[in-house]
Amino acid sequence: xxxxxxxxxxxxxxxxxxxxxxxxxxxxxxxxxxxxxxxxxxxxxxxxxxxxxxxxxxxxxxxxxxxxxxxxxxxxxxxxxxxxxxxxxxxxxxxxxxxxxxxxxxxxxxxxxxxxxxxxxxxxxxxxxxxxxxxxxxxxxxxxxxxxxxxxxxxxxxxxxxxxxxxxxxxxxxxxxxxxxxxxxxxxxxx
Amino acid sequence: xxxxxxxxxxxxxxxxxxxxxxxxxxxxxxxxxxxxxxxxxxxxxxxxxxxxxxxxxxxxxxxxxxxxxxxxxxxxxxxxxxxxxxxxxxxxxxxxxxxxxxxxxxxxxxxxxxxxxxxxxxxxxxxxxxxxxxxxxxxxxxxxxxxxxxxxxxxxxxxxxxxxxxxxxxxxxxxxxxxxxxxxxxxxxxxxxxxxxxxxxxxxxxxxxxxxxxxxxxxxxxxxxxxxxxxxxxxxxx
Numbered sequence: 001x002x003x004x005x006x007x008x009x010x011x012x013x014x015x016x017x018x019x020x021x022x023x024x025x026x027x028x029x030x031x032x033x034x035x036x037x038x039x040x041x042x043x044x045x046x047x048x049x050x051x052x053x054x055x056x057x058x059x060x061x062x063x064x065x066x067x068x069x070x071x072x073x074x075x076x077x078x079x080x081x082x083x084x085x086x087x088x089x090x091x092x093x094x095x096x097x098x099x100x101x102x103x104x105x106x107x108x109x110x111x112x113x114x115x116x117x118x119x120x121x122x123x124x125x126x127x128x129x130x131x132x133x134x135x136x137x138x139x140x141x142x143x144x145x146x147x148x149x150x151x152x153x154x155x156x157x158x159x160x161x162x163x164x165x166x167x168x169x170x171x172x173x174x175x176x177x178x179x180x181x182x183x184x185x186x187x188x189x190x191x
Numbered sequence: 192x193x194x195x196x197x198x199x200x201x202x203x204x205x206x207x208x209x210x211x212x213x214x215x216x217x218x219x220x221x222x223x224x225x226x227x228x229x230x231x232x233x234x235x236x237x238x239x240x241x242x243x244x245x246x247x248x249x250x251x252x253x254x255x256x257x258x259x260x261x262x263x264x265x266x267x268x269x270x271x272x273x274x275x276x277x278x279x280x281x282x283x284x285x286x287x288x289x290x291x292x293x294x295x296x297x298x299x300x301x302x303x304x305x306x307x308x309x310x311x312x313x314x315x316x317x318x319x320x321x322x323x324x325x326x327x328x329x330x331x332x333x334x335x336x337x338x339x340x341x342x343x344x345x346x347x348x349x350x351x352x353x354x355x356x357x358x359x360x361x362x363x364x365x366x367x368x369x370x371x372x373x374x375x376x377x378x379x380x381x382x383x384x385x386x387x388x389x390x391x392x393x394x395x396x397x398x399x400x401x402x403x404x405x406x407x408x409x410x411x412x413x414x415x416x417x418x419x420x421x422x423x424x425x426x427x428x429x
Contacts, residue, residue, distance in 0.1 A: 020384045022224040023298075071279070074297040075271040082264065114220050114301045121297050164396075166403065171396040178388030185384065 004135050006191060007128075011136050012143035013187040017115050019147055019180055024115030028148055029173055031106070038152035042145025044106035046138065048088065049116055052081050053137025056120040057130050070124075077120045085110055115144065147184075151176060198323045205327020211304050212335025216395070218304045221295050222336060223387040229352055232340025233333060234288045238296065240329025242277055243305050246270050247313040247325035254314045266309045271300045304332060343390060347382020349375075 015021060018028045024045070031041045056077050064070045089107045092100040110116060119140050123133040154176050163172050211217045218239075225235040249269050250257075257265045278296050281289040289296065299305065308328055313321040344350055349357025361374050380386050 022220050022384075022387065025220050025223065071275060074275050074278075074300055075268060078267055078271055078300055079264070082267070114298050117301055118294055118298055121294055125294065166396040166400040167392070169395075169399070171392040171399065174388045174392035174395065178385040178392065181385035181388060182380070 004132065007132060007136055008139040009190055011139040012146065013184065014191055016143045016147055016181075016184050016187075017119070017140045018144060019177065019184045021118070023118040024113050024144055027106075027109060027113060028144075028151065028177070029170065031109075032148050032152040032155055032173070035149060035152045035156060038148045039145070040102055041106045041109075042141075042148050044103040044110060045113070045115070045144050046141040047103065048081075048085060048107070048110050049119055049141040049144075050134060050138045051088065052084055052116055053119060053123055053133045054130070055084060056080060057123055057128070057133035060124050061130065073121065073124055074117075078117055081116050081120065115140070147180065150180060154180075194319060197320050201320055201323040202327040202330070205324060205329070206331040206334060209328075210331040210335060211328055212332060212339070213394070213398070216398075217307060218302045218332065219391070221298065221302060222339065223391060225292055225295055226336055226340040226343055226387065226390075227347075227382055228344045228350075229337055229341040231288075231291055232336035232338075234285075235292055235295065236329065236333025236336040238277060238281065238292070239299060239302065239304065239332050240326060242270065242273050242299055243308060243329040243332075244322055244325035245273050246305055246309060247321040248318055249273075250309045250313040251316060251318045251321035257314075262314065263306075263310070266306055266314075267300065270305055270309070274299045304328060339390060339394075343381050343386060346378050347380070347386060349377035 011017075017023050018025060027041055027045070032038050059076065059080060060070070060073060064073060064076065085107055089100075092103065092107075119137050123136055126136075128136055151173070155173065158172065158176070167175070205211075209215055212222060221235055221239075226232045246266075246269055250266060253265075253269075274297060277299075278289070281292075281296065308325060312324050316324070341351060344352075349355065357375060357377060364373060364375070378386075381390065
């Protein structure tokens with residue numbers, strides 16, 4: 001149990017997926033203008049990453065490993081994730097229109113998000129089991145959500161600031177992200 | 192002669208005119224993650240070059256066979272297979288590079304430079320120009336990552352290619368000034384994760400400045416120019 005807690009803390013805060021591993025930078029910079037959309041993106045990422053960690057872990061442990069074809073993991077995972085996102089989108093549309101309304105726009109953007117594939121591969125590389133993979137995926141995605149919502153909050157405030165002309169837009173967002181990365185590196189003492 | 196000039200044009204286009212790092216701002220995830228040292232940046236860039244050149248050859252020669260509707264999944268499978276092959280080669284022959292790049296090698300699959308070139312160039316052009324388009328773009332990426340890596344290594348650790356020149360300079364200063372208290376220290380934060388964001392921020396700011404002086408519109412990643420794959424992975428109309 002304590003090892004699961006350790007993995008959860010490390011995934012969400014210490015090795016934050018965007019701020020220290022640089023995965024999923026694109027939505028982090030692109031969908032962080034407003035807190036509301038940022039939270040929506042975060043929820044969609046939590047949803048997809050948790051399911052994909054579970055699925056890739058099952059496929060790896062029960063199909064690829066027994067057949068001794070683990071070297072195919074990159075190819076299999078990327079196809080699985082692409083298919084999964086399509087499937088989740090269809091299922092949501094059919095069974096939960098409210099949730100689809102909230103997450104629908106973000107789902108297609110996640111297919112090719114490097115964080116999803118990155119976490120599936122990390123789970124395999126660190127030889128996590130089924131439960132550990134899900135915990136790692138879920139908390140990594142929560143870490144992503146924390147980071148993107150905080151960034152969106154800061155950006156909303158920053159609208160009214162007087163920023164040097166060349167730094168308007170992406171550069172100041174990157175500087176903000178850098179300062180957040182410094183703050184998050186303080187969590188390293190937790191473990 | 193005609194092919195030769197088109198080869199030259201492709202190489203120039205990839206390395207200078209449409210440099211993926213400095214001009215197009217593509218593939219930002221690996222750019223930030225692996226440029227902690229010059230050698231890592233160059234290694235990542237060259238690995239990308241190999242994958243890009245081979246994927247462009249294969250996709251270009253199959254361009255009339257792959258049906259239009261399933262072309263993106265087909266490209267992804269081709270690129271993923273190539274990345275797997277390259278990863279094995281690295282594991283066998285350059286294990287140290289494989290260890291330091293780690294998870295970012297399989298993530299080449301979702302690098303937008305490769306899918307972007309497949310989509311916008313290789314799927315429409317003959318094999319030879321596509322090959323050199325891939326080599327040009329790859330070398331442009333290598334140059335970009337190498338320069339950023341060198342910058343961060345020099346400022347952040349005071350070394351270059353692992354060679355500790357800062358101690359040398361400090362010893363020299365000590366000899367000249369004879370006061371041993373004066374020492375140049377590396378700015379460690381540039382070599383760590385936050386430094387990557389700062390370096391990229393200044394890079395984009397410089398780019399904005401240059402574009403503003405030329406009277407062009409400034410670069411804005413919110414307009415979907417800086418995403419991870421096929422350049423559409425991170426934008427929603429807000």
